Amino acid sequence: xxxxxxxxxxxxxxxxxxxxxxxxxxxxxxxxxxxxxxxxxxxxxxxxxxxxxxxxxxxxxxxxxxxxxxxxxxxxxxxxxxxxxxxxxxxxxxxxxxxxxxxxxxxxxxxxxxxxxxxxxxxxxxxxxxxxxxxxxxxxxxxxxxxxxxxxxxxxxxxxxxxxxxxxxxxxxxxxxxxxxxxxxxxxxxxxxxxxxxxxxxxxxxxxxxxxxxxxxxxxxxxx
Numbered sequence: 287x288x289x290x291x292x293x294x295x296x297x298x299x300x301x302x303x304x305x306x307x308x309x310x311x312x313x314x315x316x317x318x319x320x321x322x323x324x325x326x327x328x329x330x331x332x333x334x335x336x337x338x339x340x341x342x343x344x345x346x347x348x349x350x351x352x353x354x355x356x357x358x359x360x361x362x363x364x365x366x367x368x369x370x371x372x373x374x375x376x377x378x379x380x381x382x383x384x385x386x387x388x389x390x391x392x393x394x395x396x397x398x399x400x401x402x403x404x405x406x407x408x409x410x411x412x413x414x415x416x417x418x419x420x421x422x423x424x425x426x427x428x429x430x431x432x433x434x435x436x437x438x439x440x441x442x443x444x445x446x447x448x449x450x451x452x453x454x455x456x457x458x459x460x461x462x463x464x465x466x467x468x469x470x471x472x473x474x475x476x477x478x479x480x481x482x483x484x485x486x487x488x489x490x491x492x493x494x495x496x497x498x499x500x501x502x503x504x505x506x507x508x509x510x
Contacts, residue, residue, distance in 0.1 A: 295339065298345045301333045305349025305371065309357035321364060323426035324409050326353060330371045330487045331448040332496055334378025335441070339385065346375035363459045372458070374452030381423070381444045385429040390423045393447065396454040403461055412471055415479060419450040438494045449482055 308326035328348070333349075335340040347385050350368035354361035361367040373392065380389035397416050400406040406413075421444050460466065 289446055294341065298337055298341050301329075301337060301342070302345040302349040302352070303335065303486035304329060306356065309350075309353025322428045324353065324357070326350065326371055326411040327374070327449060327452055328485050329492065330374045330452060331378040331441070331445040331489050332493045334375040334380075334448060335382045335444060335493060335497070336500075337375075337379065338383050338437040339376045339379030339388075342379040343376035344446050347372035361457070362398050363463060366463070368454040375449045378444050378448035381430045381447055382433070384428055386423055386427045386430065389447065390420060393420055393423070393451050393454070396451065396458065399458055400454060403458075405461060405466070405471060408468055409471055412475060413454065414484060416450045416454055419447045423447060433497065437497065438490055441493040441497070442486055443494060446483075446486040449486050449489065453478070455484060463477035 305326050308329060309324045311325045328421050330346055333346045333390070336342065347368050350371045354365070354367045363369075373396075377392050380386065380392065393416065397413055397420070400413055400416075401410065426443055427442070430444055433440055443456055457471070
């Protein structure tokens with residue numbers, strides 16, 4: 287929550303620029319594709335929390351579009367690379383701004399589309415973390431929009447849901463563009479699990495520190 291509209295506009299510009307710059311910094315290599323996932327996925331939840339689902343999603347989209355242009359080695363899905371981080375930021379914004387039902391619907395829809403694919407019907411167990419994220423949404427619900435108490439726990443849950451939203455959107459685009467074999471997913475089950483949990487922890491640390499800092503300088507107010 288910002289004291290002035292100008293502060294929110296300025297923050298949107300800063301976040302879009304940060305997302306674009308993040309394209310230069312690889313986080314996870316994608317074997318066989320010669321591409322990498324950038325650290326943008328770690329700051330994506332912060333953008334949604336700070337700016338809300340609509341402005342945050344837009345800022346993430348613009349930043350990712352710029353990032354895939356100036357750092358094409360991070361454009362995992364070519365032009366469509368901007369879609370997963372935009373959806374991830376939207377979902378972080380929904381959860382942190384009292385729209386948990388829409389958040390659930392977004393991730394549920396993406397997960398349902400996974401099961402509609404041939405690979406998804408065979409690897410029914412692959413999105414177990416995404417199902418866990420859906421359960422977290424149901425358990426915490428509107429409490430995630432109140433960040434006065436248990437800040438780290440709540441930002442971890444929001445980051446986890448956001449990053450798994452990004453991940454599932456990426457999975458679906460990957461299937462659509464490359465028609466991979468089932469082994470492309472079964473081989474990375476443990477790897478993706480470790481990576482997404484670790485990224486959620488890093489993201490929660492960044493979000494918690496940023497929110498506390500912005501509160502101290504009277505730019506951001508934690509919502510009750």
